[in-house]
Amino acid sequence: MIAVRYTRNLFLRSLCVVYLTAFLSFYIQIPGLYGDNGVLPASSVLENSKHKTLSAKVHYQPTLLWLAPYLGLDTNCALDVLALLGAFLAFTGFISQKFCTIPLFAGLWSLYFSLFQVGQVFVTNGYDELLLETGFLAIFVAPLLPGRRKGSRDSPSDLITLWLVRWLLFRFLLTTGLTKLMSGCPSWWSLKALSRYFEVMPLPTSLSWYAHHLPEWFLKVTQVFTNVCEIGLPFLFFLPIRSVRITGFFLQAFLQICIALTGNFGFSNVLVMTLLLSLLDDQLFYRRRSSSTWSLVGKMVNVVVHGVLIYWVVQLYSLKLNNGQIDSDIAFTKSQFDMVLSRALTYTIYFGLVSLTTTILSALSAALFDHQGNKLLATLSTIFYAAIACLIFSSSTVPLASLHSASNSTVNPMVRSAYNRLHKLHAVNQYGLFNKMPGVSGRSEIVFEGAKEADGPWQEINFLFKPGNVNSTLPQVAPHAPQLDWQMYWAAYSTYDQQPWLLSFAHRILSYTPEVMTLIDFRESPFRHSPPKYLRAVLYNYQYTPWSKRNQNGWWTRQKVSEYMPVFSEDSQFLNDYLKARNLLPTLSKDKVNPVWRRILITIRFLMIHLEATLLHWSVITAGLAFICTSTRPPLQYKR
Template identity: 60%
Template sequence: MQASYTVKYTKGLFLRCLCIVYLFAFVSFYIQAPGLYGDNGVLPARSLLENSIHKTLSAKIHYQPTLIWLAPYLGLDVNYALDVLSLLGSFLAFTGFVSQKLCTLPLFAGLWSLYFSLYQVGQVFVASNYDDLLLEIGFIALLVAPILPGKRRGYKSSQNDAIRFWLLRWVLFRYLVTSGIIKFISGCPKWWSLTALNYHFQSMPLPSSLSWYAHHLPNWFLKLTSVYTNVVEIILPFLFFIPMRNVRLTGFIFQIFLQICIVLTGNFSFANLLIVVLTLSLLDDKGIQSKKVSEEPSYVANIVNILIHGALFYAVVTIFSLKIEGSVVESKIAFTKDNFEVAARLGISFALYYGLSTLALTILSTLANILFSNNSWLNKIWSFIKTIMFSLLVLMIFFASTVPLTSLHSSTNTTVHPTVRATYNRLHKIRLINDYLLFKQMSGVDGRSEIILEGSDSLDGPWVEYNFLYKPGNINHSLPFVAPYTPRLDWQMYWAAQSTYDKQPWLLSLTHRLLLGTPEVLSLLDRNRSPFLKKPPKFIRGVLYKYKYTSWNQGSQQSWWSRVRQNEYFPVFSKDSPVLTEYLKARNLIPTTAKVVPNPIWKKILDKIRYVASHLEATLLLWSVFTAGCAVISTSSKSK
């Protein structure tokens, strides 16, 4: 098995696709940086960095590890440093996208360092799992990418490729299993009754244009879809490590289908694209090259694959009580919470031993291939030593990554050795290993909560709403497809609605900037439908509404939402309100003048780039850059 495992082409495809994700991430950050992190933004990065009590550069970097500390030495202030980092990251990602031979370790080291630097000043707007996942995969890319540029049509095979791709599968395994199992461990009644998807498309952070239609699918179909999701996330990942190409390829197809469905029915930034990139680790060169697939047909492998998935299908029919009744498929969970409690405890323990054993077999197989290769003994010894050192690093990462898995259950959480937990804490601090607890409880069962900001020049009204670009607001407007663009303000408004305003300093800072009429912040909202574009209101208040999708018949009448006012989310504020200003001053969120004067040449160049970018809608700019990359690839391939 191991001897036929080659990923020369697959490795290049993985690295190139990761560059695409990085490109989307950096361009998204660049577009929103002035409104979110500029001196006049919602959460100024300069204010965060000024809170440091350290004086030396090394101490500052230890306090907040980011390249932005170098801005004064380059003749930049924090605002322009953010632009330089995000533009440089976009350029590096673009070069890796258009030229596979440039997808090397130095390039990915630069990408990771730049994104981690921006992440460090992202504050609450980078609290979502997709940023953590990008940094974790980006770190593993350092282990996958070659040190020197490769050939145009792929990289040279390495003895350690099987170990590298095992590590990628382990990340994919952890992400999916954690996402699936936490829904049942949380005890959410909607997940347990398989009715979560009856509310999911209405209550997700940023619905898409098709979410309304998905919400109105028949209940039996939504329950069946929930069964499929649970199986793909919890059960199928255990097949990722079976050393049979057909089994892995089948798992790849199931995962891709799920991710496509999620992309079509919701806006989850570049998270699903990252999962697709990870699923490439389930392939090898013979799995993506049709000529080689036809060379070695394996009827035994096909039969085994059918038997494995046939047994799995039978198990799914049993534990979810699947029955065909007329023209529908009925489903319900056939196990109790006590049954699942035992299964979860045993399953987590099994996953740890299973992962360790498959990793050990992969390492041993790699070492055996080295010893029985046709290379000279000197090369064998050198390769053997390198593989041992690399395996020790991977083992350290593996043991540290078991901490998030064991924390899912109280009985397994107590079994973690203190040294392993300490290693995890150190690696998690720089986001090399993370936990992914997604949507444990299904919220919005009685309708999604939405904060509507209203402005007025008089306390007696009339009060006029602010319109956001991507979140629900006007009940007559459908929502656009925005992913893989990341509208961080709209996304965070969803989570703020689940809490109270006094726990959301950024929201009150947003209110203050709107009262000042700050152009950088207004650019994050819908300027075409803004009632206060020329002159800001004297007062702003927050009102909480419950939104629900309209019925199928009402949707055809151009009304997508119905809403009911609940209560006041935060009271009326003016820009000079003592309560508001004191609250923001205590958190260093009042706009101040920068002390560093940027270099005039830097300033002129960066201002021109910003001027051009600001005249394109965010998603249009994102896809324009991507399309330009595709055009470069097409042109270069034709010329060769």
């Protein structure tokens, strides 16, 4: 049987790191986003429930926050407790493998799901759903207890549970790649998307400016590589040849590292790399005797497989070497792509079914013949996990089939019903990010301006992580996920009256709400001592400065497009009526809080608020790594 115990353990501990960053990021932003004085108070979500009993409330909005009154907490304090408890559990799993058990991951998933339920518009980027689905699978990947069954030796069911992780990775990458071409966006079809991508992505980094100025032919080839990594390479994840999977791991990891360096996507890139660990096995980490003949054959097959892949890439993208450059162009039409897709999605589902069946049979064979422990228990466990895998796999075919009407019409109603139930828990989700490249030229940015008088002068209010001041470079903020800055990007492609949170944010600035002011660059704000009496928003078009003028004109050039939001004051009738109708005006919590709880939570937040968000994340991760390095014993030889 293929040894995957170490790979499984590495996956679980890496997922703990992702959970840790996610909980910390949520905790940092709770007062400004979800507190009673925040932009979208969580209490307003819970107050919408008309139900009386606890069970009815949980059915209406499944979250642990309903337990707050029973623990002597209000919603604000309960949010802090859930986030801190989640960070603590994730940290324990990160520093010690013995804590990586089913109870731990069930707790982590429940805590993050509870926070997700009140996240509203700030958790709609897709990555939170990917974390929830990965965390749900981790419950089945993890051992029940430390040092028992799966914790002490390889378990045949590990092959099945890690296959589910691999299938999630496959679905995420394939859907992300296909939706770009399915959208019909001219930028993706002309291979010029990356010529604009680094300029118009939600939160660029300082390296994005340099990536934007790479030669156009190189960016087109890079897009070809990205398309192949998302659409072609994922099919090789399921080949029974380890050298092919390992090659796929390194290619995909390289892509994720490049994305992480040139864009602030929170914990998403680390999460995808955690999923990539399912492609590995223990032989990569431990010295182990293996047949040199089979190893050589595997490497030869690997070369042939990727050679065939490269051949088809050259044909489909018309790759040609021309005067030291590589010319590229999509050689198939949209109608041809649609025709192939209508059939390929069904075949893809059958391909997954065959791979899962083979994996289950291999696991059963290992349980019956190769397992060194209790064979009956191993067989029953394998059958149980096989049944779970079949349920999750069948449900996951629904979002995959829904990509095209031809395959969507073939979905069994019972399978669709199972998907709907699991999707309500975000245990199976639909993905597809950045399918259309926004903006014709440059990026749209909302710039808030405040004034003491109605006729000005108007002074700009900058954010911490999104473009504003044209002379300021943007920081590398990941793995922290600044949800307000991220959502400001999408608001620029809509109108202000369609964004209730945006008007709520404007009201909080006018009333100088301290919790919200910490989410913007208030220390450099002209209104850091007193709030503006009037506020408006202007829409600008931002573009990177040319390479030749970087040292003269800063990082950005911008041009005013139009007024985005009219002038409002704190006592504006429209603004107050709009927020009151949506229960978004600041309120005082009516729930009594245990004074001991309040004192503890205030002390913790006081200690953490003095650390910048990114510094806090890396400080905690570094502390965990230091603990691991000082407590880890020399590795033992891996024996079979």
